[in-house]
Amino acid sequence: MMINIPLRILLVEDEKTDVVLIKRNIYQVVEKPVIEVVNDFPDFESVFKNFLPDLVISDFSLPSGTGLDVLELIKSIDESIPLIFITGALDDDELAAETIVSGASGFILKKHMSYLDQKLEPLLKQVVYNMIQHDELRERIRKNKIAIHQIYGYLESMKADDKEQRDNIKKIKNNLNKFNIENAE
Template structure:
């Protein structure tokens, strides 16, 4: 079982397929967060507001095609994995074109009774890619920490310079006051 609670966007208009896919995902992933949409507009909103780890999409939807979904996903996040779960792809050429266009994989709906077996390796790839990104995110986080520390150091230098300038100004003022007092004393004598 995948222990990372994946955020999955399911683009599907058939309620029976939604139920089967949900149950299968819940067998494969501990505590998945699954959002379901049926059209391109809702998919766009979820890509902006939900930020999924993977998109699983039917290929033939009432208002758009799988290529439309894939194009939208690539526009929003070129690295986001897209898996097609479809009954439309009957010939190998269309399946190859789907993968060549950037899909991470596809599963024919005629294999819904083996969906767990077919979906598991694809979700494992998603998790593997996430772990690679986790290292990159950790390096970015560490770089941000370093940059923040450098900025803090520079701010302290500025403060030190400001303090030094203030001290120099005070010293100059004291010297002027001393000279003025000395001049007054000299005039009195």
Template structure:
């Protein structure tokens, strides 16, 4: 059982398949958060407002193909894992093309009864990638903090320099008045 809560976007137009897939996901993920879309517009909205960890998509949808959905997802965030769950990919060349175009994998709907067994390795990989990305995000965040601290220090130096330059200017002006005063005598 995967204990990490996964945010899953399911792109599927058949309500019966949605229910079956959700049931299978709940067998392997303790607390999944699942949103459903059946068109590109809703999918885009979920990418922006839901921020899924993984997208599961049918290949044949009423208004687009799964490749259209994958292109949208990968264009939005190439690090989001994308898995086809479809009855359409019978052609090995088409299946290979989905992988070459960026899919993390595909599962045929004829395996719906044991979908959890087929899906679990993919979702475990998603969790491992999430942990790695979280570690990377933490390092990036720490680096940004360090860079911000350096910028703050440099700004302080610049501020100090401005004060030094102004003080030097005042000293030079005072010295020039002193020198002018000497010439007058």
């Protein structure tokens, strides 16, 4: 059965052929996915903060950084966003267990790429189930977080000429941090 909720998916993958295969498999499971693709950790960081996906699918080995870096950034911004690793690097059972203990929602080995849709389907259905449970609240929080990140960016770009302006910028940042913490609870 197809998932008919338009999932926002951020795909972190540096191999173009794997991007094509993964996207094809997502389309077999999700009717109208919105998929953003980045190929390294620095790009992931900037896109993630503005796109705020429902789900991240990431390779474990990246040109700059690892899947655990991706996981750490996700958890620092929004713990509720699930991460699925699709990788050839997790042959090591200990490393696989570590990713799950660290908070990944699951992982799929690239050697199973030929039936990736069957592996993805139960994980994506769980994501959708969790989304439906928190849908309205989640959308308000997403909009608030995007606004907060935009305000932070604006504050960072401001050149404060005098002490009073610098103090005011600091006060705004502190208030935003309080707002962020209260909304996270």
